[in-house]
Amino acid sequence: xxxxxxxYALILALGVAMxxxxxxxxxxxSRDAAALAAGPTAALTQGALVALAYFxxxxxxVHNDFSVLYVASNSHSELPLMYRITAxxxxxxxxxxxxxxxxxxWSCAVVLAGRRLPADILxxxxxxxxxxxxxxxLFLLITSNPFARLVPAAxxxxxxxxxxxxxxxxxxxxxxxxxxxxxxxxxxxxxxALLTGRLDSAWMRWTRPWTTLAWTxxxxxxxxxSWWAYNELGWGGWWFWDPVENASFMPWLVGTxxxxxxxxxxxxxxxxSWTVLLAIxxxxxxxxxxxxxxxxxxxxxxAFASDxxxxxxxxxxxxxxxxxxxxxxxxxxxxxxxxxxxxxWSREFLLLLNNIFLxxxxxxxxAGTLSPIIAESFNYKMSVGPPFFGTVFPMFVVPLLALVAxxxxxxxxxxxxxxxxxxxxxxxxxxxxxxxxxWLLEHRGTIVACAGATLAVWVIGATLVEPIRRIRAxxxxxxxxxxxxxxxxxxxxxxxxxAFVSSFSVERDVRLAKGASASLGGYExxxxxxQRESGPNYDGDRGSVSVRRNGASIAELAPEKRLxxxxxxxxxxxxVDHNLRRDLYVSxxxxxxxxxxxxxxxxxxxxxxxxxLGGVLMFxxxxxxxxxxxxxxAAARHPAPADALxx
Amino acid sequence: xxxRYLVPVAILAALLVFLGIGLSRDPREIPSPLIGKPAxxxxxxxxxxxxPQMTEQNLHGRPLLxxxxxxxxxxxxxxxxxxxxxxxxxxxxxGMDYKDxxxxxxxxxxxxxxxxxxxxxxxxxxxxxxxxxxxxxxxYVLDASGTIVFKQIGPVTExxxxxxxxxxxxxxx
Numbered sequence: 048x049x050x051x052x053x054x055y056a057l058i059l060a061l062g063v064a065m066x067x068x069x070x071x072x073x074x075x076x077s078r079d080a081a082a083l084a085a086g087p088t089a090a091l092t093q094g095a096l097v098a099l100a101y102f103x104x105x106x107x108x109v110h111n112d113f114s115v116l117y118v119a120s121n122s123h124s125e126l127p128l129m130y131r132i133t134a135x136x137x138x139x140x141x142x143x144x145x146x147x148x149x150x151x152x153w154s155c156a157v158v159l160a161g162r163r164l165p166a167d168i169l170x171x172x173x174x175x176x177x178x179x180x181x182x183x184x185l186f187l188l189i190t191s192n193p194f195a196r197l198v199p200a201a202x203x204x205x206x207x208x209x210x211x212x213x214x215x216x217x218x219x220x221x222x223x224x225x226x227x228x229x230x231x232x233x234x235x236x237x238x239x240a241l242l243t244g245r246l247d248s249a250w251m252r253w254t255r256p257w258t259t260l261a262w263t264x265x266x267x268x269x270x271x272x273s274w275w276a277y278n279e280l281g282w283g284g285w286w287f288w289d290p291v292e293n294a295s296f297m298p299w300l301v302g303t304x305x306x307x308x309x310x311x312x313x314x315x316x317x318x319x320s321w322t323v324l325l326a327i328x329x330x331x332x333x334x335x336x337x338x339x340x341x342x343x344x345x346x347x348x349x350a351f352a353s354d355x356x357x358x359x360x361x362x363x364x365x366x367x368x369x370x371x372x373x374x375x376x377x378x379x380x381x382x383x384x385x386x387x388x389x390x391x392w393s394r395e396f397l398l399l400l401n402n403i404f405l406x407x408x409x410x411x412x413x414a415g416t417l418s419p420i421i422a423e424s425f426n427y428k429m430s431v432g433p434p435f436f437g438t439v440f441p442m443f444v445v446p447l448l449a450l451v452a453x454x455x456x457x458x459x460x461x462x463x464x465x466x467x468x469x470x471x472x473x474x475x476x477x478x479x480x481x482x483x484x485x486w487l488l489e490h491r492g493t494i495v496a497c498a499g500a501t502l503a504v505w506v507i508g509a510t511l512v513e514p515i516r517r518i519r520a521x522x523x524x525x526x527x528x529x530x531x532x533x534x535x536x537x538x539x540x541x542x543x544x545x546a547f548v549s550s551f552s553v554e555r556d557v558r559l560a561k562g563a564s565a566s567l568g569g570y571e572x573x574x575x576x577x578q579r580e581s582g583p584n585y586d587g588d589r590g591s592v593s594v595r596r597n598g599a600s601i602a603e604l605a606p607e608k609r610l611x612x613x614x615x616x617x618x619x620x621x622x623v624d625h626n627l628r629r630d631l632y633v634s635x636x637x638x639x640x641x642x643x644x645x646x647x648x649x650x651x652x653x654x655x656x657x658x659x660l661g662g663v664l665m666f667x668x669x670x671x672x673x674x675x676x677x678x679x680x681a682a683a684r685h686p687a688p689a690d691a692l693x694x
Numbered sequence: 695x696x697x698r699y700l701v702p703v704a705i706l707a708a709l710l711v712f713l714g715i716g717l718s719r720d721p722r723e724i725p726s727p728l729i730g731k732p733a734x735x736x737x738x739x740x741x742x743x744x745x746p747q748m749t750e751q752n753l754h755g756r757p758l759l760x761x762x763x764x765x766x767x768x769x770x771x772x773x774x775x776x777x778x779x780x781x782x783x784x785x786x787x788x789g790m791d792y793k794d795x796x797x798x799x800x801x802x803x804x805x806x807x808x809x810x811x812x813x814x815x816x817x818x819x820x821x822x823x824x825x826x827x828x829x830x831x832x833x834y835v836l837d838a839s840g841t842i843v844f845k846q847i848g849p850v851t852e853x854x855x856x857x858x859x860x861x862x863x864x865x866x867x
Contacts, residue, residue, distance in 0.1 A: 373706055
């Protein structure tokens with residue numbers, strides 16, 4: 048009964064979503080206030096129905112209802128409860144349902160927080176969000192029904208993919224989808240602005256925090272995904288330039304450009320049509336990401352199950368939504384005129400540069416990701432991998448790092464050279480000193496490490512200039528400034544981590560008998576023992592490895608190799624000892640020979656944590672900036688104070 | 695309407711065309727540089743030394759399939775029932791036990807059934823290296839002169855057999 052209830056809720060939600068599109072548009076055309084107001088009401092109703100459907104699917108997972116095909120394919124009675132709940136998004140159908148749940152969640156949040164928005168804007172925003180909902184509901188119901196029954200019911204489930212049985216994976220997809228889907232709000236606001244032709248600073252104050260919030264979740268989602276791949280895939284990498292990763296990274300790059308161009312549009316009334324275009328592109332890339340992951344058009348290490356019929360559906364949806372939006376942009380965009388000029392050597396000019404580098408970087412990633420598909424259209428096979436991205440990407444990151452340092456020192460309208468030079472003296476001095484950092488920490492240097500260390504210290508030092516000045520002057524630090532500071536610090540910390548981990552990582556494959564040792568990076572790894580173990584739904588081998596340095600004990604690591612019963616799949620659980628300076632990473636290979644020897648893979652990865660710490664700082668920064676006082680005031684409809692210095 | 699505002703929608707249209715074409719292709723089809731070339735030479739023992747020595751010469755004279763498999767390989771279990779069925783229909787399949795021990799390989803065949811006319815033990819994976827194996831399972835189709843005419847990466851499926859391999863072997867179903 049419960050699965051049918053869920054299915055029924057989805058069908059009802061589709062009907063409501065259609066009303067959510069039609070009524071407000073009719074209301075807007077015919078100036079009918081009641082029809083306009085039906086949009087937000089329908090959004091709330093749709094949200095409740097989708098939540099009910101999602102709850103029904105979760106219920107089926109929790110109660111091991113193997114008469115539901117999706118549950119039988121992705122769960123098992125021995126699967127721990129936490130993973131039965133997260134298994135809902137462990138495969139295609141549930142992922143799309145989660146996408147939809149996030150969409151209705153964002154829609155409800157916008158409608159509830161936006162009750163004081165002009166009725167036509169709110170109505171049109173709910174209509175656009177409703178249209179996206181219609182697309183995804185049709186997608187679910189036509190090609191990917193998660194409630195399809197299995198007759199006769201399976202006696203036992205096929206279990207969740209062991210790769211996904213990890214806490215990092217449990218929260219990574221919801222975070223990522225929160226971000227992906229969150230860009231639909233900026234998209235909807237942009238469509239409303241194009242339709243009404245109104246794009247004023249009040250519109251900005253509404254769009255900005257929502258966009259920042261979406262970006263914040265996307266940042267966290269990508270960071271968690273990287274952390275998960277590092278721990279679970281067992282080969283010590285943290286970013287693979289895999290199509291699925293690129294699919295989340297492209298919206299992030301454009302989203303980052305968007306939150307910066309929104310700042311220019313809010314403060315100076317410039318770049319209006321550019322901002323609207325970025326909002327459309329950020330959402331378009333989110334949809335493209337969904338297409339790439341779900342259609343099977345690209346082969347990736349993530350290797351999700353895929354189906355061409357689904358690919359065709361998403362492609363058609365992409366064509367209608369994005370094609371429609373860009374068409375509307377081509378028609379109405381020229382009407383959004385700037386309210387001033389953009390002077391050289393001003394904050395808005397720096398932010399324009401930021402936008403150019405970020406968008407070109409996103410275009411490069413897009414080209415690298417899609418070129419195999421394009422080449423194939425000409426019957427030519429090629430693959431684009433880390434060498435391409437590794438060469439191209441620094442070309443955009445290095446100037447971004449060099450420029451971000453000026454973020455708070457150059458003021459709007461007209462920055463002053465002498466003032467900037469005076470304030471940047473100490474950061475510049477520190478950056479030069481930082482050239483020695485690689486020798487200090489790792490006793491050798493590479494160009495990448497030296498450049499990275501210098502740029503990182505430059506960014507971190509320059510970012511701290513403004514908060515230090517404010518603290519000295521006993522002036523408060525508004526959340527917007529604090530958030531920007533944290534996010535830019537995160538970028539610096541990230542750069543430092545990337546420079547070190549890519550320059551100084553060492554790895555070694557060893558074959559050890561029990562009691563034997565191998566050394567790597569000054570550390571001695573001893574294999575004490577390997578013992579059989581059994582978990583709730585797997586059996587495995589658990590190694591015990593002692594790490595010593597100069598005789599002193601550093602860590603006891605327990606890498607595992609698990610064989611999951613139901614799918615017969617072998618899964619490596621690496622063991623990592625970490626601090627801010629370095630990661631020591633051990634993954635257990637195979638038993639070899641009959642002397643009780645095991646193969647092990649050892650890694651020394653300096654400053655690995657900095658990469659994710661950078662992501663976490665950006666996440667926290669985003670949260671602070673999105674909850675700045677002026678947005679909370681705007682929500683309460685007080686006149687917002689315009690602070691000339693806030694970013 | 696200004697022309698430059700039309701640029702994004704034009705780029706989108708071009709991308710959609712390519713994505714649409716991409717959807718109709720199978721990205722797992724990777725052409726092997728060895729197609730049309732003679733099978734690389736090797737000298738290896740049979741599984742458990744039966745027979746003590748096999749070379750590429752043993753593959754000449756009739757069209758056949760060379761299937762790289764291993765006891766530790768999941769995908770091999772997926773295609774195994776189909777290989778058994780083909781073997782019963784008289785298709786000659788030669789197995790290459792890739793990076794495996796003789797004992798494990800023999801035990802695996804005893805458990806799942808043996809579709810192979812002969813099994814070559816490529817314990818170190820040296821033949822796999824010469825043949826350009828990305829990962830097991832992989833299946834090569836050789837014609838009577840010992841020339842590689844097709845390579846399947848990943849499990850052989852019903853569709854691959856029907857559409858790609860059977861026509862090459864001249865099998866009618």
